[in-house]
Amino acid sequence: MSGPSSPSRRPGLRVGSFGGAPIYLSGGLLIAAVVLAVLVAPGMSDLMTLAPGGGAPILASIAFAVLFLGSVLVHELAHGTVARWCGIEVRAYTLTFWGGHTTFTALDRPGASAAVSAAGPVSNLALAGLGWLVLQAPLPEVAGVILASLVYANVVLAVLNLLPVPPLDGGHLLEAVIWGATGERGRAMVIVGWVGRLLAVLTLGAVVASAVRGAAEIVWSVWLVLIAVVLWTSATRSIRVGRARQAARGFDLRPFLRPAAVMTTEDPLPGQRGEGEGSLGALPPIPWGMSVGLTVVVDGDGAVVGILDADALAAIPPQARAGLTVASVVRRVPSAGVRSLRGADALAEISRALAGGDVAVVTGAHGVLGTVWREDVVRALGDQGAAGR
Template sequence: MTDPSRSPSAGLRIASIAGVPVYLGWSWFALAAVITVVVGSGAGAVGYVIGLVYAVVLLLAVLAHEGAHALMARRLGLVVHRVVADFLGGHTAFDSRALTPGRAAAVAAAGPLTNLLLALVGWLGAQAVQGTMAGLVLGGIGWVNLLLALFNLLPALPLDGGQILESLVWGVTGRRASGLLVAGWAGRVLAVLIVLWAVGLPLVQGRTPDLIRIVWAGFIASVIWRGAGQAIASSQARAALEGRTIDQVARPVTVIPGSLPVGSLGPTPGIPLVREGGRYLLLGSPGEGVTVPPDTPVSALGTALPEGAVVESAPGDELVPALTTMQSSRSSVVVLTDGGQPWAIAIADDLNTLLGS
């Protein structure tokens, strides 16, 4: 599952894929315990060992799945922050500002396709060594990967299939908000169907619903419902931004070197923006009654913007990249660049005023 918005979660760093850190979330150990107990219950020590093996096989399948997301995203030029395996399966966090419908679909499809490939390898291997312990293990690897792939390909957010559906609608309509809305409601429908499968189907067949199935189905349905709800809310937020461009809030800047003496700073056509090395600073007032020597560099009066508070956003571009950058950098001011050159800043208060109008 790809998730651009997640913040770093606690966990144990176990590896890296092409420089991307891979974490094992602490909650995964709870999942491993549940799988071990459920599979091994009533089968003695051997059953618990088999259950633990299944948990490890699932972990490897999830890491292969998420690693494929990460590698595809990197190949398409996206910045990948981390890969995490946890109780909910896993997620790959990356910078989504450069996404297009095609890129989003490719990143989403990479995970399930990798699992399908591993399922085929496991099945072929099991056929080659039938009747042995190795054949049993390879068969288990094949089934785990097949089920993981098929489940994730269901066309409903927050699953990978839902992200592919979102991309298709986005590509056809030209509106990502429409893609999020359609795939989000598909997710809610899927959540209801899962509950009906666990509770309604047995009742229709005259059977008592299985308690473990109800618990698992309820848990999975709740996760999907929540993810689908977030997609629908994101769709509504994006729809509110349509027709608005960065020009409506951009405040032009004049870039000045940080070494420029205060005494040499005269009137500028735009807001003075100090560039010093790889960082940007906004000039502030020295305070009432404070005298600043004229040879003081202007950088001494500047307030540094947080790292990452810079976004490539040319005149006429939509507002979403600037908003996303404010959220990710936790800065109320972001520098707007065009071709890598600063031309303006965007301020959160201006955005709030515009969106509230």
């Protein structure tokens, strides 16, 4: 499972969608399937009594690898399904060399984070239980070996994912528990990060100990070293982000908000000759003494489309504006939906939005709150950093 993510280039080949979110297969997935098939091939041969040689074990290994990757996809789809139940938008599902991840707009509540994290391992246990029930019926040997291996693999996948370290589901689950108990997500991320570092060191130590005893297998040793590196990297990132969140607890978005007028894409262009209602003049009056810098454009459902491009509007002579709507002069800009105007979540959300442009529209539960300029935030944070040194 993965957390919030900003839109970026496609992470792989799109093969479909689920619940409106695209499903991608990365280039490393084929490598993972080959490696997995090679690793399980000897075991498949040992399990087969009727056809231990020939091509049967190879075909069984390939079938197992493909079906196991299907189990990983079910795991990710379970994350996304529960996320949608919790009112969280799912952006994409991606299967990679290391398994898979699901990206969301935000996991900003500990209860929702815990539920989404637990969904993946629970789905694998459900698959294992279903497979075990099927195994109670007579099956051809090859099918039985493949299915029994899948049952075992799904149990292992569920158990490993419940280890309390990032980036595994157990790490997110532990983070959610600590977050809910303390009310501080940053502290939870730091604690989970140190647990992850400890497990990474223990994993690497186990590889070294096996090598010293002469009992290490090269393929598994390389695999475990790679896992240790991933665990250490993810744990370090968790600590870094957690400390950043702790430092951002005092962040307040309100001083950066600039008031904005709001128009819809269907409103006629302002400044038309003989215009009446439906222009800027028909908007609710702005409070005395408050200046409005930008005009935010929304669609018929109230979703932010962008801002009114003043330069594009000025390029259209007033006599040529008749019949044109605001949709013709919209400049696309990112938007940030915030649940709170203070704290690390507000800073994280506005930072993600401003990564895609110099200005972002901020929305809340009741619509557009205003606009925020990147230069204002960067300048203020830079001044705070200088004052702290």
